[in-house]
Amino acid sequence: MIFKTVDLVKDFGCLRAVDKVNLEIAEGEIRAIIGPNGAGKTTFIDLIAKRLRPTSGRIYFKDKDITNLPPYRISSLGIGKCFQISKLFLELSVFENVQVACISKRGKVYKMFSSNSDVCLASDTMKVLESIGLSKMAEERAASLSYGDQRRLEIGITLAMQPTLLMLDEPTAGVSRSEGNDLMKLVKNLAKDLSLTIIFIEHDMDIVFNYADNISVMHQGQLVATGKPEEIKINKFVHKIYLGD
Amino acid sequence: MWKALVKKRFFIFALIAVVVLSIVGPILPRYYTQLLTLTLITALFATSLNIEIGYAGMMPLGQATFYGLGAYSFGLLVIKAHLPIFPAVICGLLISMIISVIIGYLCIRRNLFIFGLLHLAFNIVFITLVSKWVNLTGGSSGFTATLRPAFLSSYVSFYFFVLVMVVVAYAIIKILVESPFGKIAQGMRENEERLNFLGVNTKRFQLVLFVASGFFAALAGVLLAMNNNGIYPAYFALTVSVQGLMMVIIGGMYFFIGPTLGALLVTIFSTEVSNFTSYWQGWLGVVMVIWVTRFKEGILFRRQSKASKKIPAIEMNK
């Protein structure tokens, strides 16, 4: 088990958004988290990516308790997060966006007296850009990219941190079907090449059933089912949640 | 690190500027040389501000605090503690840095808005503190004393001294902003949250940036004190902070040389206008109002971002 949550709870006042969720993910797995709107999926992923503080419960990564760590500590442990709404450095170029991540990864954040055109740094950056297929757009301003390319860049920035666990919040939201498929293919290939474990939230069931190894279903803040795609497809309770009786 | 300075366009431009200033300074009539000296000092102040504003996206609304801190730490060490000039400069700058660490630590809180207000609040505190603590600071009249070493007492030699100091300071700042540190700072400006998720402790980073910015403002303050041979509460005035902001906005905050241009314009404007009328601040206000409402960006504005820089020659596998 590379990743585990134990009785994770998040309350917003008297609203319980995440209700005692126990999730376990194996190394190298691609896990999808699905559920109808309001099921608590985004809250859950915000909790495990340390954007929110849990009301109670524990989170473990590689057997280390990361429940109380601030966001900037978890990336060095190997957890990367892609946001639902791309958080890019909009006025910087594609190259610079990834470069920022590389600088941080290489521990050069406080290097005030080195040059930026450090050859090593540039090659790291270009490698990442190539792996996400954006090397031709290296000098474009991030803000001028198409939405789909921005999502790629988002993934690229996260990858530059060389995570072992990658979390994606609705990676194909807002892109066309074919672009979404390309994106997920990219993710799956990268997962294989870089031995990543992936957790992703999705609404698009085709994507989910095509790309996930295992699926977890959330409903009203609780984790109600986990299993292989075939199992979930025929799971009566899941049917009930989504389709009613 | 020298690569940052030796970038062709910048280096040539800088070289020309320094040469021109060196030649022009001594031959101008005294009034203009002194004006130039003051402009250089103000330009350093404005550039220090831009470290936070243009590069890191922070909002230091009360930078006069550090201007004054530099001047007063230095000045008081000379006047009250009778230190010789240059040791006083060094100790004064150190004291200013220590105080700026404390202030920075207290200011860098939850969000940008609170930071700006706190920064302003500290400015107000210091204004009041300096005017009222008569025993230490000389109160509203401050202190007038010789704050230059003997060899700098002529206006020409002082001009060259300031020129050298400012050039060196600019070189350091330029190296800073072109370094990985500077790149992360730009990331701060664009998306702080993302930076947090990329493993950067943004609060700590902001503090380091804050202290760096405060250091250069304090240096400018020291030079100011030397220039005027005195330390006065007016150094801390809110209007000084606002004028600094104005210089950054007018000159263009996304370019290294922007604030310097702004400083040039504002200083020349205020000095010339104040020769005509004692209501020069009102006219400055007019300029501020017109500028902010008409020209959203500065003189040097981004048509496209600075992002279109050359990527170092690496074999790109096509």
Add this chain to the structure above:
Amino acid sequence: MDLATVVRQLLIGISSGMVLYVVAAGIALTLAGMNLINFAQGAFYILGAFLCFQLTRFTSFWVALLLGPIILALLGGLMEIFLLRRIYKKSFLFQMVLTMGITFILISVMEFIWGRTGRAVSIPPGLNTFVPLMGMDFPVYYIFIIAISGVFALVLWLMFEKTKLGMLFRAIISDRGMVGHLGINVSLLCTVMFMFSIWLSGIAGVAMAPIMGINAENSMNTLFSALIIIIVGGLTSLRGTFFAALVVGVVSSLGVMFLPWFYTLLPATIMVLVLLFKPEGLFEKRGD
């Protein structure tokens, strides 16, 4: 020092606090409703006092109290329409530079018209008496100021809570875009809101004119005090601002007596402490 002196200082403190409340409320209003921090509020306050001086030259104080703020509000309206509207979307930085620019202009204009030496207005007859309390004579005018500020605080509260206009204001404060979609002319309302906040400064300025040395330089000090008050009170809460103003006013005036060396620092120190430990203001509940 005896009790009567302390009470007298308290009275002065409360009255100056109340007046500052009216000014600060104006800032809080525009901050909450328009996301605009108006650094020119202090200058408008002093301008109000000067207008009082000018108007009382040929008419009574009461007419000045009526007309002055209205003139000021009209000026504020012009300012809003032609200048402020352009920078609404801009950052705090630009707002500060713009409104400070306006402050500079106002200060210079005031100095130009009325000179640099302080001006004075005499206390209106009828209020120029003393009331014997506890063996000391208290100037009635201070009580008048407390009363009028109190009335305004009440009027403000009533307007916000009970009238349709107030409800619209509150709606804009919480969701400006939505209100726009409901077919309400939000820009016009914002102009009105702004004019109202300037009007408040005008009232405060005219009211205080008889007991202060009217000097353009005081614009900045007033601004500082008002800023301190709204920060301590919780930037956008009228109620919090009210109590903060009382606290600041009383602390300053008592401070003059007990800590003469330090008293001017007290408000600023309180402000810094509040910002550090309870940034939502002393009197507000903590939001998330």
